[in-house]
Amino acid sequence: MKQKKQIFISIVFIGILLICHNLVIGQDSLDITHGPYLLEPGENSITVVWFTSKKCVSWVEYGTGENLQSFPTYGSVVQTAVSSRHGLIDAYTNAHKIRIDGLESGQKYRYRLFSKEIVQFKPYEVTFGGSIASGVYQFETLDTKKAAFSFGVVTDIHGSSARLDTLLQTFSWNGIDMMFYAGDCLDWFEDEKQIFEGFLDVSVDRFAKEIPLIYVRGNHETRGNFARNLMDYFPHSSGRFYYSFDHGPVHFIILDSGEDKPDSHAVYAGLVDFDRYRDEQAAWLKEDIQSESFKKALYKVVFSHMPPDEDSRGYGEQYLGKVWTPILNEADIDLLLCGHKHRFSRIEPIEGKNKYPILILGRDMIIKADVSQERISGVITRSNGDVLDRFSILPKNK
Ligand SMILES: [Fe+2]
Known part of the structure; x- marks a missing residue:
């Protein structure tokens, strides 16, 4: 009888834990829901767009060289791009549009997306949740000297x-x-x-x-x-x-x-x-x-x-x-x-x-x-x- 009571208490306790977890963390996971897709290629820039299931702040890591295949242990050659306007980095949004500038023409780059959930966004009080990273993809910048x-x-x-x-x-x-x-x-x-x-x-x-x-x-x-x-x-x-x-x-x-x-x-x-x-x-x-x-x-x-x-x-x-x-x-x-x-x-x-x-x-x-x-x-x-x-x-x- 005592054993059954203990099992019952344990089930109730686990249930309460799950409810609390869902209340705090939310039921849905943080996912990349659409994208990424590449737009507006240029000789020195390109745009990457993706969407997430939760409101996030996002960035792109990119770089050249084969070592980028081994993300995230790639070393120091990787650069980071964010989207900012009027001094504010785009944040607390499900839509992420980042223009990467300063690229070399005709160069192959590897890139990877990161989005970090913003659970609470109050003045002087921002609470971050979990992060998500995409796989490693690549793009090539345009080049007016490319023959074919x-x-x-x-x-x-x-x-x-x-x-x-x-x-x-x-x-x-x-x-x-x-x-x-x-x-x-x-x-x-x-x-x-x-x-x-x-x-x-x-x-x-x-x-x-x-x-x-x-x-x-x-x-x-x-x-x-x-x-x-x-x-x-x-x-x-x-x-x-x-x-x-x-x-x-x-x-x-x-x-x-x-x-x-x-x-x-x-x-x-x-x-x-x-x-x-x-x-x-x-x-x-x-x-x-x-x-x-x-x-x-x-x-x-x-x-x-x-x-x-x-x-x-x-x-x-x-x-x-x-x-x-x-x-x-x-x-x-x-x-x-x-x-x-x-x-x-x-x-x-x-x-x-x-x-x-x-x-x-x-x-x-x-x-x-x-x-x-x-x-x-x-x-x-x-x-x-x-x-x-x-x-x-x-x-x-x-
Ligand atoms: Fe038409």
């Missing part, structure tokens, strides 16, 4: 992560330095779950921990009450969705083509301002094509989700055809890559219209483009592995 590299392109995923995964699974990643998502990753945007479940988690699993994702905004991502938060997940140091960058012999220009209907259309409820935004980009584009990096690049490759086309029945494409096409013609670009149509088409230069070839990529297909000093060779492959088309761009000034 490859890039990939997919578009119009529309939240179908399974279809995206099929494409990414069979893709040949050898030599790929960056992957472009050419817009409409989602149908619309109402909460962050759509981003993760719709395309991002799959992308992290397949490549984005080590190969940067270049996000081209499509018209569908501008829809829904969370559309104004997209930059929180795909931050760019310019604060814009349109910008340019250089890698190897290519000057890449990323444009944001806006919505497909007139701003005054009833479906937008008076809440969009895309004509002015497209004009703003036209002004920026005129400046960019005068830049040294544009002029000295062997190839100029432009991305726009919607294809500019003055003869289109779509309002947005028409507008772009009027304001962007003359500038792209004047710039004598080598290739315009688009999506939006869901069907593949290849438009050769047309006298009096586009002086450059346009590739409109469809759904369930992927481009692998190999860039060298001699040419850009591309192959467009369907999900089932069938080759749909090939293209070759020769440098104009050779």
